[in-house]
Amino acid sequence: MSVIAEIIDTLENKIGKLFSKMQFLEKNNLELRDKLTNATQIIAQQSEQIELLKKQYETLKIANTLLGSEDNKRDTKLKINSLIREIDYCIAQLSD
Template sequence: MELEQYIQRIEDKLHQLLKKLQQTQADNAMLREQLSLHQSELKEQEATIASLDEKLKLAKIATATQGNGLSEDEQAFRREVRGKINDYIREIDRCIAMLNS
């Protein structure tokens, strides 16, 4: 009789473990789905941030080129932009000179 009870307890524990396994697998699937959803939302937000950063940069450049009533930071940015433009023009001139040689 003891052996039958021992086997029955083992079977009960096995059933409990199987239920826990199924629940854990279901939870895991749900969490994976949520993770995928959050990752796609994060990518969308990163794309939005990049787009807004580009718009901000363009707005700063537009403001810097107008030049009226600029703050010190804006004036420094304007000088920086002009410097970069001048560097690009010099590089283009060098390339043209090399092509003409």
């Protein structure tokens, strides 16, 4: 009988350890899910900021080009020519 009792005690100990480990892993899993959710939200916010900054950069680049900075003379001429073509097209549409 004592051998059976020892086996049962050993099984109870192992089951208790497994249960404790399972609870720890579940808690750890929840924490990791929370961290993942937070990281996902941060990534989404940063992606929005990146897109906003890209748009602002393009706007500044166009404004700088239209102002005729020395660095972008070619771009300035191309942009002005493009605007003139658009205006000519609009005038042609209005006169039809």
